[in-house]
Amino acid sequence: MPRHATAARTLLAWMAFAAVAACGGGAATSPAADGTGTSGTTPAATSLSAYYITIPLCTEAGGADCSKLRLGDTELTTTTPARGKLFSCVPGNPSGPGSNRARIDWIDFTGNTWNLLRKPFLPGGSFTAPAGTTTVTETATTRVIAVNNLPKDGKIGDWPMTKYALLTAIDGNPGTPAPRTYSFELPLLPAAGLAPACVGMGAIGATLNGVVLYNAIDARGNDAVAHEIVDAFGGHPAMTDYHYHFVPDRLDTPRLADGHSGIIGYIRDGFPLYGYRGTGGAELTNADLDECHGHSHGALGYHYHATLEYPYTVGCYRGTPR
Numbered sequence: 001m002p003r004h005a006t007a008a009r010t011l012l013a014w015m016a017f018a019a020v021a022a023c024g025g026g027a028a029t030s031p032a033a034d035g036t037g038t039s040g041t042t043p044a045a046t047s048l049s050a051y052y053i054t055i056p057l058c059t060e061a062g063g064a065d066c067s068k069l070r071l072g073d074t075e076l077t078t079t080t081p082a083r084g085k086l087f088s089c090v091p092g093n094p095s096g097p098g099s100n101r102a103r104i105d106w107i108d109f110t111g112n113t114w115n116l117l118r119k120p121f122l123p124g125g126s127f128t129a130p131a132g133t134t135t136v137t138e139t140a141t142t143r144v145i146a147v148n149n150l151p152k153d154g155k156i157g158d159w160p161m162t163k164y165a166l167l168t169a170i171d172g173n174p175g176t177p178a179p180r181t182y183s184f185e186l187p188l189l190p191a192a193g194l195a196p197a198c199v200g201m202g203a204i205g206a207t208l209n210g211v212v213l214y215n216a217i218d219a220r221g222n223d224a225v226a227h228e229i230v231d232a233f234g235g236h237p238a239m240t241d242y243h244y245h246f247v248p249d250r251l252d253t254p255r256l257a258d259g260h261s262g263i264i265g266y267i268r269d270g271f272p273l274y275g276y277r278g279t280g281g282a283e284l285t286n287a288d289l290d291e292c293h294g295h296s297h298g299a300l301g302y303h304y305h306a307t308l309e310y311p312y313t314v315g316c317y318r319g320t321p322r
């Protein structure tokens, strides 16, 4: 088959996927992607090591081992929420778009672990997007968060990734981010539901940085953060719909007075998502959280946390998703 025909088929597969609002392709992430060390990398780089990034969270003592993170591919459930799993409303679609497994050298498919420090990220470059916007409006009963789905801090990679031969051979995501309005009308004081609710595809919440969050899986139901290539700032597009599958650690600031992370954004059930750190400032792991990836303490009430462990943001909805 001529090369252009193959490319056209790939594009069609991506478009079909984006049409159902699933995660777009390439996805993934590193929780701490901040772009350090990647500026100036050219599309013509000959080694994947040109695309590795420095992740400050990975150098902290006591947190997750970034060279050996548990692979989430087998941690999806559509029946029973459980700590460390994603309670998904849908199973994965094995024929959905995603990365080329044969070219992934940072995942140990036998040991079910992956190495965030040896995963490539699309660097920054000449691509620029319109300014990101976020507004949060509160009334006596509701909180409305509206975004244009572009990063308010302006940090975004050099999309489309097809300019980068080494990267596109691994992850054929053809997307280029563009503005898209999202507005979530949430309860100001959310309540827990009778039972945890499953998490669907597409946006599961919005960050104060103006970009929506998707859940932990790619279209195939695999660990998106492990498999798919995102930019050095933590996001990637599903066609034009930019999103994060984990929390870029530059967003985990400022902290509260006791060292606990601040609010990163709001989830569709109205509960807030905080960053990586608990009271005292120590990085949290799944062991500190419940099956929905949250906990309740002090004046903060119930809230979710980011972790470097799958499912990264939310395992299930504790409240009722809007």
Ligand SMILES: [Zn+2]
Binding pocket: 023, 024, 025, 026, 027, 028, 214, 224, 236, 237, 238, 243, 245
């Ligand atoms: Zn994605």
Ligand SMILES: [Zn+2]
Binding pocket: 260, 274, 277, 278, 279, 295, 297, 300, 303, 305
């Ligand atoms: Zn907390």
